[in-house]
Amino acid sequence: MKFTLKVWRQPARDKPGRFETHEVSDVSPDTSFLEMLDILNNRLEGESKSPIVFDSDCREGICGACSIVINGRAHGDGEGTTTCQLYMRNFKDGETLVLEPFRARAFPVLKDLVVDRSAFDRIIQAGGYVSVNTGAPQDANALPVPKVNADLAMDAAQCIGCGACVAACKNASAMLFVGAKVSHLALLPQGAVERERRVLSMIEQMEAEGFGNCTNEYECEAQCPKQISVSNIARLNREFYRAKARE
Ligand code: FES
Known part of the structure; x- marks a missing residue:
């Protein structure tokens, strides 16, 4: 599967942010959403670029760390699902995915997709x-x-x-x-x-x-x-x- 990611990049709490576009291809439908980001980050690091910062811990839907807004919905479109429990088969091949941090005044952005909760x-x-x-x-x-x-x-x-x-x-x-x-x-x-x-x-x-x-x-x-x-x-x-x- 192939996806276009528009990812919010923000270097620090007091710095302005912007969307950055990345293409990911050859993604298995059974890849989890966070594994797909891991694959992208491995590639970015191989190109000596800064990886996308996101939070995760359990990757089992237990800890609540993986807070990403995907296409305008917290944890994406899946019902009763955390971001880490989403799989790429939940999305359409060729889809554009917009990734943002959980936005709120009480949750300041620390970096990219990570907020201070x-x-x-x-x-x-x-x-x-x-x-x-x-x-x-x-x-x-x-x-x-x-x-x-x-x-x-x-x-x-x-x-x-x-x-x-x-x-x-x-x-x-x-x-x-x-x-x-x-x-x-x-x-x-x-x-x-x-x-x-x-x-x-x-x-x-x-x-x-x-x-x-x-x-x-x-x-x-x-x-x-x-x-x-x-x-x-x-x-x-x-x-x-x-x-x-x-x-
Ligand atoms: S990483 Fe723990 S709930 Fe998603």
Whole structure:
């Protein structure tokens, strides 16, 4: 297969960027998207040119590092897929692919396709944890959790913090990410002790980082590789008002 890549190149955070065009050919349909970039980078290095900088770690859809906007969609067009889980057979032979970083004021570009997503880390540090001593592992039935809550908590826990929700949103809102993290803990007994403090601190940090507000566009859910539901944003709002009422 053959592709034309228009790739965003930006040498540093404070330097202007531009699109650079590259042709790649003889690509096997079973090559993953990141392997295709590896092949291109090997060629660029062989020509003593600077390779395209992109992020990846697990390459198994787990870590959320591979954040690339492909043809205007975070992680490309595949439903419920990270960039590393895309294969070139998902694209048309001869297609032109436009590659951009996850763009948001709170995610400054570090280089080419890599952005600084430490804003998410600081939101987690503000309250996305359980700090009470929950003791040794208990017998599975000793701490009853309603099945519906357990399922919703596990659905929310699938969030890998990739930032696709922010990149997809016209407001660069992080409310799906924060909603998933708050929901995960608010639905379980272990998260109950710090429930109010957690949601207030995480929302305060989210706003301090410069993320926008949700205006119910649903793009975040549509482009989330883990298909996290926007119902988590509704729960985030309920948790926030509940905490405010108890202040
Ligand atoms: S590299 Fe880990 S999710 Fe893609």
